[in-house]
Amino acid sequence: MNKKLLSLVLALVMVLGTFTSAFAATTTTETTDEKLGENVETVEKIVGKDNKIQYIIDKKFVEGYENGDYGYDKEIKRSEITKLIVFANGNKELAEKLQGSMKLYNDVDTAYWANGVISVGTTVPSSANGLAMLNGYPDGSFKPEKNVTYAELAKMLVVLVKEDLTADMMREANAKWATQWMSWAAQLGILDDVTVANSDAPANRADAFTMLYNALYKMQEFKRVPANEKIGVLSKLSRSELTLNQDSEQKYTITDDTVFVNLYGKKEISNTIKVKDITNPDYYYGSLVRVMYNDKKEVTHILELGNPEEMALGRDIQSVGKNSRWKGVADSTVSTGFNDINTLKDNIDKVDKTLGYASIAFKSGNVDVKEIVFHNVKNNDGKLLDSYALKVNDDTKVYVANPANDQMKEVKDIYEALRLIGFKDNYEVVPNVYAGFDAKSSKTPAYNPEYSGNTETAKVVVFNVVSKEASATLYRVLESSSSLGSAIVENTDGEKFDKEHFTSVGQFPYNYGDKFDVIKVRNGINEAVTTVLDHSDTDEYPIVEVVKVDGQDIDVKGTGGRYARINISGADVFTKKLALKEGTIIQVKAEEKGNPKNEVSIVSIKPEGTGASTWDLAGNIDKHFVSSNDREVQSVGILDYGNIGGIKSITTKLTDDSLGNIDDYRNAEFKISDENYAKFFNATDANPIGLIPFLEEYEQEIRDAKLDNLTERTIHLQFAVNRNTDSNSDLYYTASKFEVKVNNKWVPLADAVKEIKSHFEDKNAVIALIEALPVEDEVEIADKADIEDAREAYDALKNKDGIDIDKLIKAEEELERQEVALEKVIAYEDLKAANAEQSELDQAQNKAKDLIELIKNETVKEAYSNRIDL
Numbered sequence: 001m002n003k004k005l006l007s008l009v010l011a012l013v014m015v016l017g018t019f020t021s022a023f024a025a026t027t028t029t030e031t032t033d034e035k036l037g038e039n040v041e042t043v044e045k046i047v048g049k050d051n052k053i054q055y056i057i058d059k060k061f062v063e064g065y066e067n068g069d070y071g072y073d074k075e076i077k078r079s080e081i082t083k084l085i086v087f088a089n090g091n092k093e094l095a096e097k098l099q100g101s102m103k104l105y106n107d108v109d110t111a112y113w114a115n116g117v118i119s120v121g122t123t124v125p126s127s128a129n130g131l132a133m134l135n136g137y138p139d140g141s142f143k144p145e146k147n148v149t150y151a152e153l154a155k156m157l158v159v160l161v162k163e164d165l166t167a168d169m170m171r172e173a174n175a176k177w178a179t180q181w182m183s184w185a186a187q188l189g190i191l192d193d194v195t196v197a198n199s200d201a202p203a204n205r206a207d208a209f210t211m212l213y214n215a216l217y218k219m220q221e222f223k224r225v226p227a228n229e230k231i232g233v234l235s236k237l238s239r240s241e242l243t244l245n246q247d248s249e250q251k252y253t254i255t256d257d258t259v260f261v262n263l264y265g266k267k268e269i270s271n272t273i274k275v276k277d278i279t280n281p282d283y284y285y286g287s288l289v290r291v292m293y294n295d296k297k298e299v300t301h302i303l304e305l306g307n308p309e310e311m312a313l314g315r316d317i318q319s320v321g322k323n324s325r326w327k328g329v330a331d332s333t334v335s336t337g338f339n340d341i342n343t344l345k346d347n348i349d350k351v352d353k354t355l356g357y358a359s360i361a362f363k364s365g366n367v368d369v370k371e372i373v374f375h376n377v378k379n380n381d382g383k384l385l386d387s388y389a390l391k392v393n394d395d396t397k398v399y400v401a402n403p404a405n406d407q408m409k410e411v412k413d414i415y416e417a418l419r420l421i422g423f424k425d426n427y428e429v430v431p432n433v434y435a436g437f438d439a440k441s442s443k444t445p446a447y448n449p450e451y452s453g454n455t456e457t458a459k460v461v462v463f464n465v466v467s468k469e470a471s472a473t474l475y476r477v478l479e480s481s482s483s484l485g486s487a488i489v490e491n492t493d494g495e496k497f498d499k500e501h502f503t504s505v506g507q508f509p510y511n512y513g514d515k516f517d518v519i520k521v522r523n524g525i526n527e528a529v530t531t532v533l534d535h536s537d538t539d540e541y542p543i544v545e546v547v548k549v550d551g552q553d554i555d556v557k558g559t560g561g562r563y564a565r566i567n568i569s570g571a572d573v574f575t576k577k578l579a580l581k582e583g584t585i586i587q588v589k590a591e592e593k594g595n596p597k598n599e600v601s602i603v604s605i606k607p608e609g610t611g612a613s614t615w616d617l618a619g620n621i622d623k624h625f626v627s628s629n630d631r632e633v634q635s636v637g638i639l640d641y642g643n644i645g646g647i648k649s650i651t652t653k654l655t656d657d658s659l660g661n662i663d664d665y666r667n668a669e670f671k672i673s674d675e676n677y678a679k680f681f682n683a684t685d686a687n688p689i690g691l692i693p694f695l696e697e698y699e700q701e702i703r704d705a706k707l708d709n710l711t712e713r714t715i716h717l718q719f720a721v722n723r724n725t726d727s728n729s730d731l732y733y734t735a736s737k738f739e740v741k742v743n744n745k746w747v748p749l750a751d752a753v754k755e756i757k758s759h760f761e762d763k764n765a766v767i768a769l770i771e772a773l774p775v776e777d778e779v780e781i782a783d784k785a786d787i788e789d790a791r792e793a794y795d796a797l798k799n800k801d802g803i804d805i806d807k808l809i810k811a812e813e814e815l816e817r818q819e820v821a822l823e824k825v826i827a828y829e830d831l832k833a834a835n836a837e838q839s840e841l842d843q844a845q846n847k848a849k850d851l852i853e854l855i856k857n858e859t860v861k862e863a864y865s866n867r868i869d870l
Contacts (some may be wrong), residue, residue, distance in 0.1 A: 542619025
């Protein structure tokens with residue numbers, strides 16, 4: 001790795017060692033700097049040392065000891081003062097995010113409590129002059145536990161507030177230590193109300209608090225700088241710009257102060273380098289990074305988490321265990337070793353399994369991923385594990401990172417990553433993979449799969465072997481090639497280019513294909529142009545109409561009323577400016593014929609205002625996709641059914657208009673399977689009677705239950721329609737996956753009889769329970785169980801129509817009156833037993849009497865009255 005050791009001179013900064021420091025929640029004035037995107041707080045003018053100290057305390061910069069003492073006469077460590085200075089410079093949030101991520105000094109470990117503030121103080125310059133506030137000592141140390149002197153504190157506060165300070169001025173002042181720094185401090189008012197007899201003596205806390213207030217007042221205001229964060233694969237890096245995931249929407253600005261944090265230096269002194277000093281930025285392409293940036297999208301720090309050669313940084317390669325470097329992302333990582341291959345194509349036999357590898361387990365088929373399993377990795381005990389499995393869910397972030405093939409981006413899921421890996425039929429050996437996850441518990445420090453197996457879920461997975469090449473750029477031709485050189489092309493973002501865009505223009509625009517062709521240009525050199533979608537070849541690249549858009553899944557209609565659902569998650573779409581919606585005409589290139597998810601690699605959307613007949617639906621989608629025509633259809637009523645020559649069918653009364661041409665559907669007549677025919681008309685193992693005979697036999701009960709739509713002629717069905725492939729059948733379509741609408745709920749055909757029957761049977765049972773209840777003036781507390789049973793049964797019934805619950809309501813009301821009265825009677829009895837004052841007894845007796853009067857059951861009323869001596 002390319003690293004640059006920071007020059008080390010001297011530094012300091014503050015906050016009480018055993019104290020807790022934090023920014024004040026409020027100040028006299030708080031505003032927002034629109035230019036900087038920061039919260040700005042104005043500092044009040046305070047007179048007198050004691051008042052200045054109290055200001056620092058009141059604003060919650062510091063808190064005292066448990067006994068309330070602030071230890072004004074005690075000394076202050078360099079680590080303590082650093083924390084306060086960094087907070088005063090507005091970088092508290094950033095310091096918290098960077099805690100433990102950087103090792104800048106040989107005596108400040110990543111686990112040290114002030115690692116974050118020392119890292120920020122060293123790498124983030126003063127907002128007053130752009131100079132670093134911390135530099136450390138020439139031997140590479142920071143000496144965080146050393147007490148800070150008046151001179152050191154004066155220097156740091158001068159750097160914090162002196163706007164005209166330059167690097168040359170700093171060097172000159174350091175050469176004449178510490179006269180110039182003390183002089184500047186006095187001129188800036190930093191030493192007001194502070195008497196310094198010896199500038200090399202340790203500063204006490206009272207003076208430090210006073211000097212801090214003076215510096216803040218000189219600044220007039222202090223800021224809270226937002227620290228935003230983004231994780232992704234580094235795909236572009238220059239002295240001015242950074243791009244993540246090859247996404248034009250994820251571009252960030254690089255400044256002169258942007259710091260790149262990679263592996264620890266060999267001497268364990270520094271692991272940072274200024275981006276402006278990186279001479280080979282493409283070396284870092286493919287690295288998984290955390291990017292810290294402000295609200296202007298200016299990057300302060302780039303933290304490298306992993307890369308294609310070293311896998312997950314912070315742990316040995318080919319291992320699993322805790323990884324503090326990934327703090328804020330995951331607490332543990334697992335990685336394979338490094339196999340020196342970029343693609344599995346023709347290289348599967350070259351994978352050295354002893355270096356570790358990953359395999360993929362599927363829930364069903366080769367589409368839905370269940371887990372990723374790492375093989376031949378070592379745990380904390382040094383034990384070589386045969387396997388270490390991590391579950392995968394919708395929240396797992398998945399990246400591909402192979403600079404060699406120009407694939408560095410976030411993908412939808414592991415299945416899409418495997419598509420790019422290009423090893424579609426065997427996912428048992430995938431090299432060069434790493435993942436971040438949260439360990440099951442601290443009780444398994446050895447990361448033993450016997451304890452944690454199948455309980456931990458991957459939060460991040462990075463694949464570094466990608467076979468599909470993306471180093472070439474795709475363009476769509478808008479104006480055909482001509483000898484006049486007038487060809488115009490556009491990229492997927494809709495940006496248009498002519499010959500001036502390309503490096504070599506000698507051949508442009510010849511051999512660029514025809515209008516609406518999609519071409520591939522390698523590295524912008526037109527000699528490498530190839531056509532990847534020929535607009536005129538609709539047999540190979542069908543033109544279809546969008547019927548429905550469901551995220552990355554698109555339902556399309558082709559010629560002959562054929563339908564298919566295609567997946568565009570990995571496709572290049574021309575262009576992103578054009579909307580994919582119902583009715584849109586598109587031309588597609590299939591990723592692979594017959595692939596299980598019907599993926600396409602290119603989508604070309606018909607440009608707006610284009611009326612060319614070359615965009616008419618064309619081509620056979622059956623040739624490229626699994627086109628089931630499995631479309632959802634709803635119908636009302638069954639007019640007829642048949643069984644001719646062993647071919648069973650039903651004819652529906654009405655259908656929705658999604659079927660298309662009614663002639664093509666033969667008046668809504670559908671072939672159905674023997675199994676579905678039996679469910680409609682015959683007894684089955686699940687039901688002793690078919691649905692249609694059941695509707696006839698129980699017609700009255702169904703009407704009484706107000707299930708009016710459940711007759712043979714009014715039944716609502718929902719089913720899937722598929723083009724009939726049986727050439728011997730006169731029926732064009734087969735219906736399957738039937739559901740029946742029962743009380744506004746769709747239930748499978750096999751469960752329909754049971755569901756309908758339960759409605760009127762349950763309803764009758766509830767009516768019986770309610771009718772069995774006593775009348776209002778006969779209810780006693782002993783009837784409570786019966787009333788509760790009736791209520792529970794009534795509430796459980798989905799259809800409440802037609803049930804008279806007036807008796808239930810009255811019974812419940814009477815019971816409630818009795819229970820409330822009983823509570824007051826018991827309260828009176830308790831007071832009496834406790835020999836309460838007569839006035840209290842009278843009051844309690846009156847409350848009970850009032851409630852007893854509301855009871856309608858005379859027997860209960862008399863019993864309660866007797867208990868309160870009435």
